[in-house]
Each structure stands twice: as structure tokens, then as C-alpha cells.
Amino acid sequence: MILTAAFLMAYAGFAALCLSMTKHQVETVGRRLVPREQTLAKAGGAAGLGAAFACAVVAEGWRFGSVLWSGLIMLAALALTLLLAYRPRTAARIAAVSAYFAPLLIAAWALVTFIGA
Amino acid sequence: MKGSFRQSMAWLHTWSGLVFGWVLFAMFLTGTASYFRPEITRWMEPETGRPASYAQAAQGAVAYLTKTAPDAESWSITLPDERQATARLFWRPAPTPGEEAPRRRGRGDNRAVLDAATGEPVSPRDTRGGEFFYRVHFQMHYLPVLQGRWVAGLCAMFMLVAILSGVVTHKRIFKDFFTFRPRKAAQRSWLDAHNLTAVLALPFHLMITYTGLVTLMGLYMPWGVTANYKAPETYFEAMFPRAEEVERSGVAAPLANLPGVLETASEQWGGGRPWIVNVSNPGDASAVIEVTRHSGDQLAYAGGTLAFNGVTGQLISATPEPGPAVLTNRVMYGLHMGRFADPILRWVYFLCSLAGCAMVATGLVLWTVKRRAQLPDPDRPHFGFRLVERLNIGTIAGVPAGMAAMLWANRLLPVGMAGRAEWEVHSFFIAWSGMIAWACARPPRRAWVETLSAAAFLVAALPLVSAATTSRNLVSALLTGDWAMVAFDLTLLALGAALAFCALKAGAYRSAPKPRRRTRTEEAPA
DSSP, X not given: OHHHHHHHHHHHHHHHHHHTSHHHXXXXXXXXXXXXXXXXXXXXXXXXXXXXXXXXXXXXXXXXXXXXXXXHHHHHHHHHHHHHHHXXXXXXHHHHHHHHHHHHHHHXXXXXXXXXX | OOSOHHHXXXXXXXXXXXXXXXXXXXXXXXXXXXXXXXXXXXXXXXXXXXXXXXXXXXXXHHHHHHHHOTTOSEEEEEOOOTTOOEEEEEEEOOOOTTOOSOOSSOOGGXXXXXXXXXXXXXXXXXXXXXHHXXXXXXXXXXXXXXXXXHHHHHXXXXXXXXXXXXXXXXXXXXXXXXXXXXXXXXXXXXXXXXXXXHHHTHHHHHXXXXXXXXXXXXHHOTHHHHHHOSSHHHHHHHHSOOOOOOOOOXXXXXXXXXXXXXXHHHHHTTSOOEEEEXXXXXTBTTOEEEEEEOTTSSSSSOOOEEEEETTTOOEEEXXXXXXXXXXXXXXXXXXXXXXXXXXXXXXXXXXXXXXXXXXXXXXXXXXXXXXXXXXXXXXXXXXXXXXXXXXXXXXXXXXXXXXXXXXXXXXXXXXXXXXXXXXXXXXXXXXXXXXXXXXXXXXXXXXXXXXXXHHHHHHHTHHHHHHHHSSOOHHHHHHHXXXXXXXXXXXXXXXXXXXXXXXXXXXXXXXXXXXHHHHHHHHTTX
16 A cells, blocks of 8 residues: 555656656646746655655665665656656646545555554 | 767767677566566476465475485475475485595485475476576576676676766756657657666666676676685685584484474574575484575575574574675675565566666667668668668567577476476577577568567467466466466566567558658758
């Protein structure tokens, strides 16, 4: 559960970073972002990757978690780029859905781990 | 090679990538498969059963050895982990009087393979299993082992050169980070695909190439050892300390309860798994049980060994913790092997590694795509171009076809055939060279479609071949919940589908030469 959240976070994070780049804005959201939005997207992207790292470390510990995080973000970036090439709108929508569900998954995981046990 | 730094790096990248590319592709693909070495072995030994706990396997092994070789000088038991279905036993018989120092390796009659669950001996068909892909990945075949490792090291070194020079050559790593334009001109989209698979998985490629070289650094750079140790043996003793050999006392005493000893060992390791058990002087009062930890328990690829009194089961000694240099080396080794990986991480490794194969393959194709545009007469390319093109086709389709052919041979060769395991291996190389021959015999565009289709068929038909020739099939694996074998068959189908997709794309590419020409003139001024 928490690893799924890690992957979704990584995907959403990369999508936000991608959105902060001028060349990908029109194809994904249909318009140019204003500078303030670009800064926000960049910060959001970094936060997404950071959250993915936190999830991986929580799930697997520092050693295995950091290896797993490196792998997961590589695959997330590959998935995003491939999707972007063929279905840019869908890629953006999936990112929004991921950014929405990942915190829910983390919350559910926390509930099960700390209260359920 | 004249010109700016970036230009000379581009030159280096192009040629180091091309010259070593074919071998590197084979090394990458067989290495990728090696992440599933135990599963491949299980698939290739359909006579074996299901994984079971190591404690269960240990019990069976002791029972078997007590019956078969009660007065052996030593027993060695390789316990199964949750991915393996057999325990592998080996024993060294007591030296007969008059025979000096017994041979280090016993003959076939001193070995046994036991079912992990029942402890009954099984005789799987003669095969090298997943071990072949693992071995060929770093020591080639048909070559003496050390020479093969030198070839692999040379290729890996140039892989590292190609990666680093590629990073310098690629002008827009961050600008083009998410860029893939499959509908653009051939050269553009191949370059995008090459950049994509290289840049996005760059941490993996760098790690795997560098740590790959580190795994064999003792061979490539022995001077550290020769400068510090008078004899190589003293170095190995320092690196891999072994317990003192103990003389047989002649007083009979029953062996301590092995599963209990293993449990103590596991507690000592904070829940780690035992892997190799060595019992010297079994059945004697001087018996010693050495338990080596599973190499996939930690990031570092080495577990350490605990020695127990073989009668009382008390812990006698433990190998000291490794120093920082040794630990660094073992962590690199561990990162390369990925044995510590749980199933999710193992799939991540596998997919990143497939991206590496794609990187090498797209790089090889790019060489021809780029040069085709510059040929004086595209219909009659010169010899070098034709050679590269044919080797590309024969290798990119041929290596997966060869790997599949080996699995076909595993199912189709008669079980009792002499030299069976070797012929399985030969079939890998026969199929690969067959694909190269096919690529040479046909016009290139047709050859791409045909060889890729053949490879797709060879891979995707394997679940059917297995179902027709053995009791292993997708349905029974599903019904019995043998998920590793279910995943194996599904992965074969998926890989076959991916190859078929490549064949379709190669077929479609032929019918649209027009836009390619138009964009070439567009791009010319750039």
C-alpha cells in the first residue's frame, strides 16, 4: 500500500516538474503557466519526490528504501515520458489522480499500522 | 576526432558503443534474466517441487546424509530459500588410508539434490538452469573462464566509457528530460528513445556498470593484493576465514539438532536466513557445524559464518565484522546482484535492466539510422554499413531468440540424452547465429520483421511447449497457487508480445519512407 503511494507520489512529482517546463505546458494542460504557477509546480514536484522517498524508507528502511526509491523514480519517469508522448492529457490527469490518492493511501496505511495493530 | 571536447566525446561514444554494443546487448539481456535465476532454474527443472522452509529442508538433508554418508569427513548443505525448491548436498568421504589429501571436489556420486519439502532425493533433468545466463553474462562461453571474464571486463569498461561520454555528448539532458517524439523523423525519434532509456535510468546504468567491474576487480587489478600479501592464499584466508580443521576423535556422538542450531543462528543475525551449512566430522564428538548467512539478507553481499559445537549445538565462534573497505566492496557487489531485493524491488531491477537493454539496442540502431541519411546511394550502402545493420538485426532479435531456444531445448531434448546440458547451451548460440545468418540472407527491412517475429514466437510459445511436454503449465500453476511459475509464464507472454510489437513497428516503418525524406531536408540546415 505504502509502496504504491511511493510510486504515485514519484509519478505526480515528475509530472509537476514536467509541468514547470514551458515546452510541456500546452500539451498537458492546454495553456502556459504564469511564473508563480511554475514555481509552485517545481516545489510540488520536489515535494512529491521527497514524499516518495519518505514512503520508501518507511516501508523498507534506510538501506533498502533508498535503493527502492531510486528504482521507483526511474520507472515513474519512464512511465510518464512514454505516456506523455502518446496521451499527454491522460498523463496529466493520471498525475492529478495520483496526487489525490497517494496521501489517502498513506493515511490508510498509517491507520492500519498504528491504530489497527 | 578533431574538434571540441564535446565532439571528441561524441566520437568516443559512437565508436565505443558500436564496437562493444553487440556483446553488451547480450550481457545486458542475460544479466537481466539473471535477476530471476532461481525461478529460471525451477522452470528448467520441472521434476522438482515447491519451495519450503529451510528448517524443513535441513531436517530432510540431515536424515538423508546420516543414512547415506554417516562417516563422511564433512557434509555441505545448500539450503533453499523461499525461491528455491531443492536443497543441494555434497559430502566429502573419509579419506581412505594411504590416500593423501582428498580431492577438493567430489565426483557426481558425492552429490544429491533433495526436495525442499519432503527431503526425498529428486533427479532433475541435466540442465544448467538459470546458472547459464548468470555465467555467460560475465564470463562468456566457449572461452576459458578467465579469458571470458577479461572480455566481459573490457566490454563493461567501454560501457562505462560510453555512458560517461554519452552524458557529455547529450547537450540537453534536463531540457529533454521528458521528451519522446515517436512521430517525428526516424533519426529524431530513435535519438529520443536512446536518450530516454539512457537518461531516465542513468543511475541504474552507472551503478550496474561500475559495480559490475567492481565484482571482478580482483582479476582486473590484482596489484593491491600482490603488494600487500606475499602469497595469494594468505589474502584469501584473510578475506574468507575458515574454521580450523579438527581431527576426528573416534568417539561417536549424535549430531546436535540442526533446525535448532539454525534457529540460534537466525537469532544471532536478528532474523537472518541461514544458507550454507557445513558439518565437519558428523557423528563424532569433535563435530563442528558452520552456518553461513544468506547473501541476500543485507545490502552487503556476504553474510558471515557462525561455528557451532556439533554435539551440544553451542555457538563457538563467529567471523569478525568486515572492515570498511571490505564492506564497501560487498555493498557494491550486493547492489549489482540485487539478491537482497524483495519481489517488488526485484521487478524494479528487472525493468531498469530491460531499459538498459533498450538503451544499447536503440544506440545500435541509431548508428545505422544516422548514417543511412548520409549514404551517397541509400540503396547500395557500403560494406561496413551492411555489416553493422545485419549484426544489429541478428543480435537484437537473436539474443532473445537464443535464450528462448535454450528453454525450448530444455523441454524438447530427450531427458536421458548424453551431454544434454551442453546441448541446451549450444542451442542458445545456434539460434543466435541462425538469426545473424537469416539477417544476412534477407533484405534488411524484411529481416527486421521476420527475425523479430520469429523471436516473438519462440518466446511466447514457451508456456505451450512446457504444457505439452511436462506437467508444468499455467493452469496447474494457477490452481496450486505456484505464483512464481504463474508469473514466469505470464512474463514470457508479455515479452513475446513486446517483441511482436517491435516486429509490427518494423513492418509499419517500411511503408512510410516519404515523411522521413521530407524531414531530412527540414533538418539539414540545423
